[in-house]
Amino acid sequence: MPSASAQSRPSTARAVPVTAAIIALAAGGFGIGTTEFAIMGLLQNVAEGLQVSIPQSGQLISAYALGVVVGAPVLAALGARLPHKYLALGLMALFTVGNLSSVFAPGFSSMLVTRFISGLPHGAYFGVAAVIAASLVAPVKRARAVAAVMLGLAVANVIGVPLVTWLGQQYGWRLMFVAVGIIGAITLVLIQRFVPFSPAHAEASMRRELRALKRIQVWLALLIGVVGFGGFFAVYSYISPTMTDVAGLPEAALPIVVGLYGLGMVAGNIIGGRLADRSVMGSIYIVMTAIIGVLVLFWAVADVAVLAVAVVFLVGVAGSSLIPGLQTRLMDASPDAQTLAASLNHSALNMANALGAFLGGAVISAGWGYRAPALVGAGLAVLGLGVALVSGLLDRRSHAPAVPGKEAEVSNRKKTMKA
Template sequence: MNGARHIATPSGGYGTKLVIGFSPHSSAHKAPSRSRLMTTTVSPPATAKAARKHLGLAILALAMGGFAIGTTEFAMMGLLKEIEEGLGISTPEAGNLISAYALGVVIGAPVFAAFGAKLPRKHLALGLMLFLSLANLTSFIAPDYGFMLLSRFASGLPHGAFFGVAAVIAAGLVAPTKRGWAISMVMAGLTVSNVIGVPLATWVGQTFGWRLLFVIVGAIGLLTVAMVWKFVPFEAAHPEASIRRELGALKRLQVWLALLIGVIGFGGFFAVYTYIAHTMTSVAGIPENLIPAVVALYGLGMVVGNIFGGRLADKSVMGTIYWVMPGIAVALVVYAIAAHWAWAAFIMAFVVGGIGSMLTPALQTRLLDAAPGAASLASSLNHSALNIANALGAFLGGTVIAWGWGYVAPALVGSVLAILGLGVAVLSGLLERKRPLAT
């Protein structure tokens, strides 16, 4: 009996399984005493092309979710003035809306990842993105400051869990040697949002009303739901999956060390990003109307760095961390010096954005390695760590500015944080030599 069947390959693509056997009634072959069956897997060019197409669309679907998240997170910063006027609140109160979102990320990442452990990952991703869309639409209709504060907290809840489960799905769609690349492609949605989504949403909000930001994000979120439903392959939940199993990741020292690398090492990245507009206008002397161009350059650097960092992580996860950390430290010192000249400040905005984002795929992959039995929770916690880094960087940067050290001081603080993060990474590596990670 001869036939062909389509099967899913280990990398998540599709191949053709050719089943070749001998019929006992065949006149062309002498019938054996028992039917012999031989199977081979072949990938004709057309089938291989289809596999690559489905893989690309699946990762694009997950990246679209990152694009929606990045737009709702960062466009708020560019529309704070309009939101203050629209809700009749002060600047500090408007800043609390951003803090509420970050708090939602920190809390929501472990909670959703743990309680969604028994769900198929595709269904969890769909639920999280639908939650994000609905939460943003409630921000659109928020009648007052209190309701808006609650809706922004709710919008942040699915942020980390979505990136966590999306990273695990993407890593499972490709060969182990390409995990870093797959994760970086998912994270590319977040970085591309800083180049396209945030400037566009900011312009629409300033021109037609700031509430339209949340309609845009809601629409992108619903588009993501449709794409994930159609293109991301279904995989049943692990039979042993449970909340207890996911929370088991918190017992692993290497998980905490990886998170600490992100909190400390990435703090400097956010210290610069938070005060980049003040530095460019007050130190570099760049006109205020060119700040969007500076932010776009920073975002473009994030896109390039994220992709390059994914390639490096595929070669060596810890090696990437060891090299990127001191690179961040040096880049921030150079940024502090270059910020006194407009042309140099433009260049360093791109460089700092790029080298900082090179760290993200390596950290995400490191957490997957450190908690193989609780990948969703560990991966989600990375985004909690990055939001804590955001708060830490902004706080320390604001502190040294308040002390009168100037607007370049946050970059120098960030350089010190990067060196401290390198120290944590070295400690993690030394401990791993004594006790290798379980697989």
């Protein structure tokens, strides 16, 4: 009879299909990351094209983020009875159509609407993709599988965002939406070809998914994402004018800057997945502390070009390291409603996006300069760390951690062997 460890590992025969499925899901993350972050590097171009101010053009970032906030719970709940593969296909189709509609938006108001529509499937897609990926690997590798899907988002900031930023500067910023539409279409083909089909859970329903909203640990995890990650977006939303006006870099250097940030995201995503597989809450404590330190450092060195560029890389590392831990925390805090819980992570992160862009724009408009958002961000990260500590304290007081991590699995194996 095979051992428990042997049963928990995918067979070699399944290794290639699992890898192909995760790459297919990550391709969607690549498209989502490109459309979400490229507009930040093109913010000045968009403002000129739509004849609005830079802080006003930042509202397009907020509109997309608010679409994620609304769409993640609504679409995840509505799609509860669908097989996960079909839900992923439907969400990516909506994402593709939404981005292509932005190509033809004639003015600022219509662009706000198309950006909102484009954001609707974002969170639900990552939620169902995370659940699919986690189901394909051994339990002790869940966070790494989730991180592998999120790697598409990180790689977008290395390849997709710099490329689209350059194309937008050279040939018009609307080309960004054409490129993202093509990526979305390719993703649909890959998901159809490589992601395995599995029927929906027999008890799946909207009511079952909405049970996640009754759990305090779910809400605390969401709050960590909103305020903690909001600090990251307060800085990155205005990275383009900060690097040109404060650090003194030429506009032509911006693709390099966002590329370095993307490399930081790749590194952080890998680091965050490994940390979360060891200790989910421990990874959150460590990463939140790192975000605080990095944002304060960015404020201190933003006017020194070489140092500012180096710290942008660290901002990418710190911010991306938080995502696998939060994703896994939410899935474990609501095991009977994982799709909605995982989707809500991206609602939280994009509420953070909206909050960060808003507060960053507010301090800039108040005349405090482009360095001020870094201090606002550090303050938000401090609040996020505080919420994480409260969540951990509640776990310890309950004497039954809400997150069944590696320790819980080992304990269950011991009980099985004794029996």
